[in-house]
Amino acid sequence: MVIHYKCPNCGDDMAFDAESGKLSCHSCGRKDDIETFSEEYISKMFSEEEAKEYHCENCGAVIITEKDTAATTCSFCGAGVVLSDRLSGVLAPVKVIPFSISKEEAREAFKKWCKNGRLTPKGFMTANRIKSITGLYVPFWLYDLYADAKVEAVGTKVRTYSRGDYIYTETKYYDVYRDIDLHYKKIPVDASEKMNDELMDKLEPYHYNDLKTFKTPYLAGYIAEKYNYDDKELFPRVKSKVRNFIDSYVHSTIAGYSSVRYKNKDIDTQQKNSYYVLLPVWMVYYDYDQQEHTFAMNGQTGKVVGKPPISYGKVAAWFSGIAGSTFVSLKLIQWIVGGGIW
Known part of the structure; x- marks a missing residue:
């Protein structure tokens, strides 16, 4: 229809x-x-x-x-x-976050973002080669998760002190146990096979207090996709997505030790609820140096992500300016030239 x-x-x-x-x-x-x-x-x-x-x-x-x-x-x-x-x-869809940034506002925000690229070529920074800007509602699943983390570890505390002509090192060992309940609300995973997952992840966060009950008029004048993967198919991905957060939280509860050796870490993550929603994305297509570069903009917050071209002349100049920290500089340059998403 x-x-x-x-x-x-x-x-x-x-x-x-x-x-x-x-x-x-x-x-x-x-x-x-x-x-x-x-x-x-x-x-x-x-x-x-x-x-x-x-x-x-x-x-x-x-x-x-x-x-x-x-x-x-x-x-x-x-x-x-x-x-x-x-x-x-x-x-x-159950809910939708409507676009709050117009096409013209998206264009101006992208131009401003281009001009802030300190290591991009001058021709790219002029932002005058925008080929097209398309408003797209991307299908996402939002997950409410429950995780039970059971951890067994050995923590060590090392103390060095001197007595007379001798220096002593004292090492104490402690058994560490943790049984932690964690709850996560509205963890997003894009459900379109066409969209780059890394690009969509980088667009976060959205402000979910602006979620509206879905009505078709919100889509009028925009492009929208239906989902390709249901919530069961994407559950392994959302588990993987929160694993780093769980590991970080568990680690934060085991403080005050010189070192920690984990004997067992059992994390059971369960899906409590899932919601099918549409989230607003401006896709920006930019021609530069006979190539088309694709960028994405959060249609609610204006955040821009993508891989801009790098000026090797600017990289060389930047590197020579901080050559005193050779090893750190080399690692940073390697990451930048490798094309990290901004």
């Missing part, structure tokens, strides 16, 4: 406006609250089965979409449409 939201004033197509949080008509400027928008001005066209081909009710053109697309824009008339049959039943 294809859904259009028609302006009650002029009949033109309406789309979700990130600045006002309302449905907005680009022709006459009318804005309507999503919660109270009348069904009278929502036009729907039904399809007998899920397919890659839909007809735009606005202009009659054929809309070709991939099978996972849940919202898109007609390439002919620009109308924003929502394919609601791909957002129903088990495919229906």
